[in-house]
Amino acid sequence: MAGLELLSDQGYRVDGRRAGELRKIQARMGVFAQADGSAYIEQGNTKALAVVYGPHEIRGSRARALPDRALVNCQYSSATFSTGERKRRPHGDRKSCEMGLQLRQTFEAAILTQLHPRSQIDIYVQVSRQQLSAWGGRGMGWGLGVRGQEPDTLMPLVGACWTPGYPCGTSCAWWPQLALALLPASGQLALLEMDARLHEDHLEQVLEAAARAARDVHTLLDRVVRQHVREASILLGD
């Protein structure tokens, strides 16, 4: 499509970043005292909050309880003022439901659910500001939130959901986007999603770029988690 180029001739994006560079990420854990685990993440202009409740008894019908593992329940919601144009419904629309299902799939792979049979873990993500694709912010927010709750029952936290080569501030309806979630220790993929046409020769490159970025994000988040645990243990007087 003529017109807007993703990368300039010198290899820079609209905001001056190179293709493999991420925006500035800032994160904090333990934002809410009443929830079992909570985290806040900012990646550029995308801001997301994640909250975890559980593991607790199944709410609603007991028939949904799984005898050998925990049930993971996710909801994704974005504030009505989060996008440029005001959204009418914060959650319940098709996109939010789909996002919730993808979250669930990712975290069922990451969490050691066998340790909590017949119980339920609720993960709620609230996006307060998004600049078009809020994939990365959401993935990381969840990773942190779940980690904050019970570190020993989780596998190493999910790296990131990342879309490669995605310039912020521009619409990308015609560029293929790939989102993946990586479990950093094993290098295995928990989520892989793409809904566009991409030649299979390019697939390997794209996957590698995404995995590299996911590992970078993991390093950052790992630092935040360690800092938080250090502070918590100081407060406890260990």
Place this chain on the structure above:
Amino acid sequence: MASVALSEAEKVYIVHGVQEDLRVDGRGCEDYRCVEVETDVVSNTSGSARVKLGHTDILVGVKAEMGTPKLEKPNEGYLEFFVDCSANATPEFEGRGGDDLGTEIANTLYRIFNNKSSVDLKSLCISPREHCWILYVDVLLLECGGNLFDTISIAVKAALFNTRIPRVRVLEDEEGSKDIELSDDPYDCIRLSVENVPCIVTLCKIGYRHVVDATLQEEACSLASLLVSVTSKGVVTCMRKVGKGSLDPESIFEMMETGKRVGKVLHASLQSILHKEESLGPKRQKVGFLG
């Protein structure tokens, strides 16, 4: 509403403490918890505010959009309220669980703003009968630690204070067709006067006395509450009784007087904080959820 289960002994303890004007956290009956207010936290809105009162956390975003005025008020703009009870606060709000509470709060906000003096709606008019500004006030309830209505009204007032509506001019050419022109300067905007915007003071009846700013535990001990919406001058714009119990008519007058007294003090401190924050200018360090 998010609630906490208390044993009888705990309830008796709270009630006896309130009789002696001493609450569980050491406050008196008319003291508020520490309130943290920060404006301009969401960047793509016309105005926003975040208020944290104890464990209650509210985020309000105001978006100004152009639309047509209502038929019965062609010279005025208007406000639309929407309250989203996020599942972050409690798992009971997942899906449609928070809709009831959200509608109740939104209706209360409509009622307290339903008078001529709260917000100058004529300043929101661009051209009569054709264009006006509609302010969409969206409230996001993130954490519920008691005393929702007060916190929401403080957040709405702070967000309206922070709202900047771009200045527009209506250009009319020879054929009579109108064109709306936005000002070139991005900092040229109209600010709303929030002098008369009311704040809600919730008074919970516990035993024979009433308390201001109840925590979740205190709300569990209270059978009935009175919501009083007070402006900075002490004018009451709306009053509502909530709860499943009943109130003695004489205690209603007492509670209203307390509400007016407490409301005036609340307004004075909120105004001073908002002005202090504004005086720090655009270079102020924004904390948001990271602090």
